[in-house]
Amino acid sequence: MHKTRLAGYHSTMAELIQPKVLKGFRDFLPENEISRALLVEKLTSTFRTFGFVPIDTPALEYSEILLRKSDGETEKQVFRFEDNGGRDVALRFDLTVPFARFVAEHREELYFPFKRYHIAKVWRGEKPQAGRYREFVQCDFDIVGSDSAAVDFEILDMMRASLAAIGVHGVTIRLSHRGIFNRFLAKLSLSDKSEEVLRLVDKLSKVGEDEVRAQLEELAGAEKAAEILSYIKGAGDTSEDFLATLDHLERLAGGCAEDTTRMRDIYTFMKDTGISGSYVFDPSITRGLDYYTGVVYETFLNDLPSIGSVCSGGRYDNLAGLYMKDRVPGVGASIGLDRLIAGLETLGVQSGQKSFTDVCVFCQSAEAMTVYQKTASALRTLGIACEVFPDPKKMPQQYAWAEKKSIKWGITVDTDAETGKTMLTLKNLETRETVQNITVEQIAAKIRP
């Protein structure tokens, strides 16, 4: 450990330092950190059952590697500096670029298809606003090395399954396909204006249809604007309209092709595995500002659509083209953990758990501490999370402490003055009911039946 002099400095002798964190950064107190940890554990568990494996990469990398193909806006937001060796380094701002470098660097040791999840901090020097931080956790999962519809489906299935695992069953995953849209725009001879069209379509929910129509007419004329809006609307906004919408887009795009066949295949998987009710074909999902080339998707909480997508992603053509010659196709998604946590809080799906302690042993006298420790030890051996209050403070203080840790049960230990026998009393700290003369085994059975 370091030579950090924590002891021995009397605060009266030196000026106290005001403790504070940087703008856009935050501490996580136990309740919030537990909440985040439990969420991540459930997500991780689901990822693992689908065959995904974890990796890790450095927080700090060569700026040249991280920023090669970023635009000026990304560069402005990166935490970048010169290290002690004069190297131009930066904190990673996402987990995708590091993954691309990772795959290129380790391609001899990897296998394909390679399915990885990575849940870790990233840093962006954005203007801090409500709900927007400079340090936050990203939760990415990707399958690389396969063009198959099976992996497109698997990612979609896993998105649904992971949210279900954390207690969110009412989700709608809205998907679309960039290839079909590109083909449609080509048919309208609007390929060179695709960025503007995508940008306008992205604005639909914000500015409304009339405004978007007006701007599309300005860009492409009234007839094409009408076709674009007809495309975007599809044939209905429910899961049952999937194939009707697909047929509609196929007609507008000029007929059947690999891209529409892909969507049919994905739909067949979803229908036959009984999960199609969670998915809607929504042509307004374009994720136009990203590098996707195939299926794209966003995920909404049915009870709280206003917070936006909690999990977005899609298929891309080539992950690591900057670093290696071989093409590595892939499909992936990213869960917005902060937004998801905020949504769960609003929906009241958070437990408010403040510790993992099942039962505490109160301290009525310092002399009996050995008995308390033996009791706690015996309970832990039986799989019960148990801790001892360490000092003989007044009971109200100990109850207050137990409440702050959301501990449900408490034990008081008494020793019979004559026989010297130890007697345990178990108290339900919520109802205040007590059970006298109870054994450690009985306590364990009561707490974790």
Added chain:
Amino acid sequence: MHKTRLAGYHSTMAELIQPKVLKGFRDFLPENEISRALLVEKLTSTFRTFGFVPIDTPALEYSEILLRKSDGETEKQVFRFEDNGGRDVALRFDLTVPFARFVAEHREELYFPFKRYHIAKVWRGEKPQAGRYREFVQCDFDIVGSDSAAVDFEILDMMRASLAAIGVHGVTIRLSHRGIFNRFLAKLSLSDKSEEVLRLVDKLSKVGEDEVRAQLEELAGAEKAAEILSYIKGAGDTSEDFLATLDHLERLAGGCAEDTTRMRDIYTFMKDTGISGSYVFDPSITRGLDYYTGVVYETFLNDLPSIGSVCSGGRYDNLAGLYMKDRVPGVGASIGLDRLIAGLETLGVQSGQKSFTDVCVFCQSAEAMTVYQKTASALRTLGIACEVFPDPKKMPQQYAWAEKKSIKWGITVDTDAETGKTMLTLKNLETRETVQNITVEQIAAKIRP
């Protein structure tokens, strides 16, 4: 997601970037990351059963706050820079200073005693050597806000229990008490030379007793040198010699006092809870370069003492004296994860697990993909981790992929041409034994009985 242009750049058009990480930083491939994750999960589980709660703090903080009382050496090794707003910031180099700031900043919201664990990355710009990295995970746990012997004991008990939880049962935790040593040096009128004495004592295992005696004699004379060595040797190096060593030091230090009583109390807890066999009173443990004021300890693997301490710590007088007036005493420890992992590898306690997949479904034809997905889905519902190989590659390639993921079981699906009935065959990929015509439920029962 970002406007990082990953797709569309044909590698032939632009110069390929050589993928590499910074010196002293590293990627974690799945096998190593899984190993690390499983370790951390087991440690975390133990911490929680003892009542510890997790927190989190920012990776980046104000340099002034992190470095206020550090010495020049620490400052040289810190990743420090000016951010986009001109602030002097640095990456945290340990988890203790952030914890001190955290406790001061949130003292109104916290409760005492407060027991926290924090497992997270820290960064130090040290000269990279074998086994020494610039980015590594620290695993800290502390109890603050109590002077009680009960919490000293609890930390010691938990150190033993966490190592047992990860499969390491042969550990020796060597403890001592800085207060007794300080009192002893005061009795020898050597208080003003305590740093030098501690530095010499620390060298014992490296340079040997004769060399240390010679240097001690130079510093304090032959008589005091002899007494110091007698102190350091104690009365025996086994767990049964605990009280004899304590008596010996008590005599040399001038009699009974709070510090020796503290060690007696701790020993009583250890003896009465049946765990004293894992602990040795070792007066050569001083952790002299740190800020401890009470009990101090180091942990050694009985089968591999040469790697040094895998978990060290002690009691300190005042955690947050730089930031707040109120005294916050505490006791804590830090597990050296990298060293521990290296030790476990040498001892062969690592599983070599490369994924969490129990069983895979092989792909013999793209047309049957729906059946494969339904099978996998059904197995996951039964709690089995299952994935489908997504493309109809040659079987040797699929077997090789399964082996790289250390998947133990494989399923092939055949459809009866006449009846259209699906038949599953389960194959043990290690023994090559197969079971024909097996149901999903039977597969689940076989894999996870």
